[in-house]
Amino acid sequence: MSPSTEPSLEVRLGSLVFRNPVMVASGTFGYGPEYAELVDLSALGAIVVKGICREPTRGNPPPRTVETPSGLINAIGLPGPGVAGFIRDYLPFLRRVPTPVIVNVWGRTVEEYGEVVESLDREEGVHGYEINVSCPNIKEGSRAFGVHLDMFRRVVERVRAATRRPVIPKLAPNVSDIAAFARAAEECGADAISLINSIPAMAVDIETRRPILGNVTGGLTGPAIHPIAVKLVWEAARAVRIPTIAMGGIRDAADAIEFMIVGATAVAVGTANFVEPRTAVRVVEGIRDYLVRHGMTSVADLTGSLRLEGLPCGG
Amino acid sequence: MTLEEAIVVEHLPDAGGYWRIELRAPAIAPRVRPGQFVHVRLTAPADAILRRPFSVFRTEDDRLELLYKPVGRGTRAMTELRPGAVISLLGPLGRGFPTPAPDRFPVLVAGGYGMAALYLLGRESGRAGIVFVGGASAVDVLCVPEFEALGWEVRVATEDGSRGLRGQVTDAFDAWAASELSDRTPELFACGPNGMLRAVGERAIARGWTAWLSMDRAMGCGVGACLTCVQKVRDPSHPDGWTWARVCREGPVFECREIVWEDDV
Numbered sequence A: 001m002s003p004s005t006e007p008s009l010e011v012r013l014g015s016l017v018f019r020n021p022v023m024v025a026s027g028t029f030g031y032g033p034e035y036a037e038l039v040d041l042s043a044l045g046a047i048v049v050k051g052i053c054r055e056p057t058r059g060n061p062p063p064r065t066v067e068t069p070s071g072l073i074n075a076i077g078l079p080g081p082g083v084a085g086f087i088r089d090y091l092p093f094l095r096r097v098p099t100p101v102i103v104n105v106w107g108r109t110v111e112e113y114g115e116v117v118e119s120l121d122r123e124e125g126v127h128g129y130e131i132n133v134s135c136p137n138i139k140e141g142s143r144a145f146g147v148h149l150d151m152f153r154r155v156v157e158r159v160r161a162a163t164r165r166p167v168i169p170k171l172a173p174n175v176s177d178i179a180a181f182a183r184a185a186e187e188c189g190a191d192a193i194s195l196i197n198s199i200p201a202m203a204v205d206i207e208t209r210r211p212i213l214g215n216v217t218g219g220l221t222g223p224a225i226h227p228i229a230v231k232l233v234w235e236a237a238r239a240v241r242i243p244t245i246a247m248g249g250i251r252d253a254a255d256a257i258e259f260m261i262v263g264a265t266a267v268a269v270g271t272a273n274f275v276e277p278r279t280a281v282r283v284v285e286g287i288r289d290y291l292v293r294h295g296m297t298s299v300a301d302l303t304g305s306l307r308l309e310g311l312p313c314g315g
Numbered sequence B: 001m002t003l004e005e006a007i008v009v010e011h012l013p014d015a016g017g018y019w020r021i022e023l024r025a026p027a028i029a030p031r032v033r034p035g036q037f038v039h040v041r042l043t044a045p046a047d048a049i050l051r052r053p054f055s056v057f058r059t060e061d062d063r064l065e066l067l068y069k070p071v072g073r074g075t076r077a078m079t080e081l082r083p084g085a086v087i088s089l090l091g092p093l094g095r096g097f098p099t100p101a102p103d104r105f106p107v108l109v110a111g112g113y114g115m116a117a118l119y120l121l122g123r124e125s126g127r128a129g130i131v132f133v134g135g136a137s138a139v140d141v142l143c144v145p146e147f148e149a150l151g152w153e154v155r156v157a158t159e160d161g162s163r164g165l166r167g168q169v170t171d172a173f174d175a176w177a178a179s180e181l182s183d184r185t186p187e188l189f190a191c192g193p194n195g196m197l198r199a200v201g202e203r204a205i206a207r208g209w210t211a212w213l214s215m216d217r218a219m220g221c222g223v224g225a226c227l228t229c230v231q232k233v234r235d236p237s238h239p240d241g242w243t244w245a246r247v248c249r250e251g252p253v254f255e256c257r258e259i260v261w262e263d264d265v
């Protein structure tokens, strides 16, 4: 194929330009170095690192994950080096990688979210913030941020005030009206939204009658949640004008393309990294092939291209 | 660490319900160090999504061999793999056993698939020592001829007394340490159930020996990214004196003094 017919994979999120729309999801790719021997990091659209909060944290007792049919329930509990530890131990590595780095941020209070972003904002090499208000594994109030609109707004506003870099609130899937959260994010000045985070879930060992996870409950991810995510992404994306980053059970390019058709501008690969570390790179190739096959010149043409003519909600 | 499509060369049932699978993996096999593992992508069942970790039992040129027991859905499905089948391997992974100290007498202690995890160490240690192997019954005792062929002395303990000493593998070790160790200082290398590892570690600490323990924890990614496989280890720099280590990255082998044992194991 001649270079002139090569479709454009570039996407924009606020002031950020990504070489392609495929990222790796927070918590499934470590902080970057873990997969560097296996994956060409410069082929990724962006790297979203594991959730960072103000102080070092330990996370939950094991067992921290359990495999379920076509899925994985995790209750890792957001262990991490804290913001200073991240800057010291991982940022020097990430600065050398020619790929945008989005830091996933969480806090126990509204103020903590703001402080973490302020600390990171003084550093080169951080390109944006994904605001984790929706992890089901933190008990100290954080969950409330994702499911209560007023709390959600306060977090997004606080973070917005702390930085001019892109702010991407990550929506919780377990709300009755996802569009309301998407709109609230946009109104509070977010540059994009991302969804979905893991879905609250639980598994029991029937022989011992004890919960399998050390934390009792966790969050379900992987192929099992993909159709749920497609529906939520569709509802959220059409409620706002800012871009949507979609995730949930992506295994291959088809899953990613499905997300883009219902409205996603970009996607992130999560659990599949554990299975096939090169999934994201393969998804990029698969999207390119699809665009060529369908005679599309830009990946942007895919976004929101869902055809609803003649259907009840086709408006 | 590499990702490689390996080809099944041979796959046969062994004693004690174990299976041996030989794989052609030219990128991974020559790089495996004793005590390291590979993360195997299952081909079935289709709804089991995670890879499964297995110690590398033996390597020979471009091939590696695993010794495994079907214990669940994934390992049971693995037994269906036929020669010629292709499976994805990720490896070699983890920090394996160190080279045995030249001034110590090497002692291996194994239970379950532990013999598989220790064989390469036995082959590459440079000098033969003694191996203690335990199992419930005679059929559960694996790899004795392999270790004898390397020139190692093998002592067996079985819970039902059907082979070797009746009792735990640590009983066999204790008897030997009391009467035959004399003035040698042993260096211990162990792989097996947690209770056994803990017992080995306690002996080493009491006598001032070094003991390297290979830990088994359920895994997700196998490369240090998901933080599933954590083990409590001592960390003097932390106010509480401990931290979590990733068994897939900082382990699976730890010196016994690093481990903080919890009450349930």
Ligand SMILES: Cc1cc2nc3c(=O)[nH]c(=O)nc-3n(C[C@H](O)[C@H](O)[C@H](O)COP(=O)(O)OP(=O)(O)OC[C@H]3O[C@@H](n4cnc5c(N)ncnc54)[C@H](O)[C@@H]3O)c2cc1C
Pocket (backbone or CB within 6 Å): B037, B052, B053, B054, B055, B056, B066, B067, B068, B069, B070, B071, B072, B073, B074, B075, B076, B113, B116, B117, B215, B216, B217, B218, B219, B252
């Ligand atoms: C570093 C490392 C090296 C290993 N090396 C070997 C080896 O050389 N040979 C070998 O036979 N096995 C080895 N294992 C254990 C092996 O990984 C598990 O037996 C396997 O993952 C079980 O998969 P499954 O799908 O059959 O079981 P699952 O369906 O995942 O689980 C079914 C049952 O198996 C049990 N189980 C799950 N994980 C483990 C585990 N890690 N250990 C024991 N029981 C488990 C569960 O309690 C459950 O009851 C090793 C594990 C680790 C961490």
Ligand SMILES: Cc1cc2nc3c(=O)[nH]c(=O)nc-3n(C[C@H](O)[C@H](O)[C@H](O)COP(=O)(O)O)c2cc1C
Pocket (backbone or CB within 6 Å): A025, A026, A027, A028, A050, A051, A072, A074, A076, A078, A104, A132, A135, A170, A196, A197, A198, A221, A222, A223, A225, A247, A248, A249, A250, A268, A269, A270, A271, A272, B226
């Ligand atoms: C082990 C694990 C750890 C995760 N850690 C985080 C995290 O720290 N912050 C966050 O916002 N999401 C976290 N997630 C959620 C993912 O980023 C993603 O939203 C979710 O897994 C859905 O995508 P998937 O089905 O492709 O995995 C984690 C997911 C998994 C499986």
Ligand code: FES
Pocket (backbone or CB within 6 Å): B218, B219, B220, B221, B222, B223, B224, B225, B226, B227, B228, B229, B230, B246, B247, B248, B249
């Ligand atoms: S298995 Fe993922 S960190 Fe060890």
